[in-house]
Amino acid sequence: MLPLKEKDKPIVQKLLSAGCCARCVLRFCCVTVQAAFRQAQHETLKDLRAFIADKETSKVQDSTGQSSTCETESQDAALSESDADPPCKRAKLCPTTETVQSEGGSDALENVESRVCVVCLGILQGSCGPDLAVKIAETVKAKNYQFDTLVLSISLPAQLCVREHSCWLHVKKEVRAKSLVLDKDDIIQVKEAFKWIMQGLVTKELGGVAVVGKSPFEVGMEFTHPKTESDCHFLAKSCPDCFKATKNKQSVFTRMAVVKALEKISDTRFLQMYPCPPVEPSCSCTLQDIKCLHVSVFIAGRYNKFCRSLPQTPWVIDGERRMESSVEELIAAPILSAFRADGFNFSSSGREDVDVRTLGNGRPFAMELLNPHRSRFGRAEMKQLQETINKSSDKVRVRDLQIVSREAMSRMKEGEEEKTKTYTALVWTQRAIEKEDISFINDIKELTLDQKTPLRVLHRRALAIRQRVVHSMNVRFVDSHHFYLGLKTQAGTYIKEFVHGDFGRTKPNVCELLKTDADILELDVESVDVDWPPPIPE
Ligand SMILES: *[C@@H]1O[C@H](CO)[C@@H](O)[C@H](O)[C@H]1NC(C)=O
Ligand SMILES: *[C@@H]1O[C@H](CO)[C@@H](O)[C@H](O)[C@H]1NC(C)=O
Ligand SMILES: [Zn+2]
Numbered sequence: 286m287l288p289l290k291e292k293d294k295p296i297v298q299k300l301l302s303a304g305c306c307a308r309c310v311l312r313f314c315c316v317t318v319q320a321a322f323r324q325a326q327h328e329t330l331k332d333l334r335a336f337i338a339d340k341e342t343s344k345v346q347d348s349t350g351q352s353s354t355c356e357t358e359s360q361d362a363a364l365s366e367s368d369a370d371p372p373c374k375r376a377k378l379c380p381t382t383e384t385v386q387s388e389g390g391s392d393a394l395e396n397v398e399s400r401v402c403v404v405c406l407g408i409l410q411g412s413c414g415p416d417l418a419v420k421i422a423e424t425v426k427a428k429n430y431q432f433d434t435l436v437l438s439i440s441l442p443a444q445l446c447v448r449e450h451s452c453w454l455h456v457k458k459e460v461r462a463k464s465l466v467l468d469k470d471d472i473i474q475v476k477e478a479f480k481w482i483m484q485g486l487v488t489k490e491l492g493g494v495a496v497v498g499k500s501p502f503e504v505g506m507e508f509t510h511p512k513t514e515s516d517c518h519f520l521a522k523s524c525p526d527c528f529k530a531t532k533n534k535q536s537v538f539t540r541m542a543v544v545k546a547l548e549k550i551s552d553t554r555f556l557q558m559y560p561c562p563p564v565e566p567s568c569s570c571t572l573q574d575i576k577c578l579h580v581s582v583f584i585a586g587r588y589n590k591f592c593r594s595l596p597q598t599p600w601v602i603d604g605e606r607r608m609e610s611s612v613e614e615l616i617a618a619p620i621l622s623a624f625r626a627d628g629f630n631f632s633s634s635g636r637e638d639v640d641v642r643t644l645g646n647g648r649p650f651a652m653e654l655l656n657p658h659r660s661r662f663g664r665a666e667m668k669q670l671q672e673t674i675n676k677s678s679d680k681v682r683v684r685d686l687q688i689v690s691r692e693a694m695s696r697m698k699e700g701e702e703e704k705t706k707t708y709t710a711l712v713w714t715q716r717a718i719e720k721e722d723i724s725f726i727n728d729i730k731e732l733t734l735d736q737k738t739p740l741r742v743l744h745r746r747a748l749a750i751r752q753r754v755v756h757s758m759n760v761r762f763v764d765s766h767h768f769y770l771g772l773k774t775q776a777g778t779y780i781k782e783f784v785h786g787d788f789g790r791t792k793p794n795v796c797e798l799l800k801t802d803a804d805i806l807e808l809d810v811e812s813v814d815v816d817w818p819p820p821i822p823e
Contacts, residue, residue, distance in 0.1 A: 303562035306402035308409040407569025422490035432502035444516035520546040585818040586686035587647030625658035716801035737790035753778040
């Protein structure tokens with residue numbers, strides 16, 4: 286038995302005659318009993334017909350003498366016609382007499398089963414059911430994802446909204462005449478009904494995997510219906526502002542734009558421009574491929590770089606690669622294959638130049654792994670992965686490798702400016718030096734620099750002057766033209782420029798301090814003092 290009430294009868298009647306499928310009829314009657322949608326649609330249709338026929342029977346009884354609301358109402362209507370009441374009032378109150386008795390009405394009912402629904406374009410008919418569940422399960426299994434639950438998402442052609450609106454206007458009269466508190470928003474959405482029907486079937490096909498409302502793993506289906514795409518076009522005339530061309534969309538008739546235009550258009554205007562009820566489609570929707578998507582996994586760690594000819598990110602000039610590898614690629618390759626991800630997004634706490642090494646505990650980095658097919662790794666497996674990266678080259682090593690949350694990643698960038706970094710620079714001096722000539726540098730503390738944007742980065746950064754602090758320095762004499770300069774600085778200090786002065790663009794600088802021309806031959810990052818990610822004990 287369908288959970289329908291007497292007041293639903295005229296609506297059921299009208300929608301079936303208009304060419305709505307049984308499940309769309311349930312939607313418009315706001316049936317929220319999911320089992321009613323799951324039942325085979327021909328059963329539902331049979332039930333709906335029996336439900337209407339029931340009324341007919343009672344009407345036949347009515348005419349044998351018993352008084353009924355219909356009779357009374359119609360007498361009222363007849364009496365008040367002189368008061369300029371709408372002559373259709375009787376039909377509105379007892380629509381069965383009007384529609385079922387008409388030839389067209391009964392013809393429509395006969396054929397409903399084989400016809401494509403005028404509202405859902407077949408989505409809640411043949412498109413949805415056990416066959417689709419099998420197809421979904423096959424796709425998911427073939428892609429070999431690791432997941433506990435899944436969420437189904439469907440994308441529907443935008444013209445469904447137009448058709449739904451047309452059908453709503455078609456029955457609105459009946460609904461209002463019966464003074465129901467039914468609004469368009471109360472109608473069960475196609476998407477919702479689709480999920481009620483499909484969720485259990487998919488669970489069964491996947492051997493018990495819960496299909497839920499929210500899950501990191503999403504199975505998406507896109508339905509299209511090219512033949513009725515032009516249904517939306519009239520809306521561009523009624524609301525040109527709603528349909529503005531955007532670069533990345535193929536069509537301006539997006540679902541959002543269509544919904545917006547439908548909110549703005551008056552009922553009268555709509556009815557002038559679009560048939561009510563909608564015209565019957567000649568075929569059902571087409572299912573484009575089934576797409577699986579797992580939310581990103583975020584991974585963090587610290588890396589060392591032992592090579593003076595390795596850029597941090599792929600180095601491409603005029604479309605041509607300059608170096609065969611990069612820090613991020615060396616780290617990402619083993620991780621991508623372990624997580625079977627489609628791509629990655631790499632970020633780190635600052636970056637080093639191609640010729641600079643990063644020693645000590647390394648530089649914190651984090652990676653977003655896009656669409657990972659595997660997402661859970663135990664501590665031992667993470668260690669294994671770390672070893673794979675360590676062994677894959679002698680240029681890069683990683684430690685503290687761990688899965689982190691998206692939110693935690695922001696901690697890496699937090700207060701980056703205030704963090705300190707320590708460096709060692711090999712400095713050359715033009716003037717011959719003695720140990721004593723440079724020892725005064727050990728005593729310099731909290732030296733504030735004014736750094737104009739270095740010439741070497743001016744092509745990608747705006748010209749500005751920024752202040753950075755060198756907290757402390759120490760020197761180690763090598764020979765009469767070389768010494769090692771250790772520096773502890775505020776993050777973001779341009780070290781090379783501090784040494785050679787960048788034609789006076791950084792002040793003060795080492796040349797100035799030593800009163801000789803000086804240059805930097807080698808630079809190592811000794812530590813990046815960011816306490817994230819947390820260290821992983823060995
Ligand atoms: C990569 O990360 C940046 C910054 O967090 C973000 O704006 C961008 O959309 C990400 N790219 C991808 C492909 O997710
Ligand atoms: C990888 O190399 C780093 C840096 O040398 C080291 O700390 C870490 O223990 C190594 N990890 C493995 C699993 O080899
Ligand atoms: Zn339908």
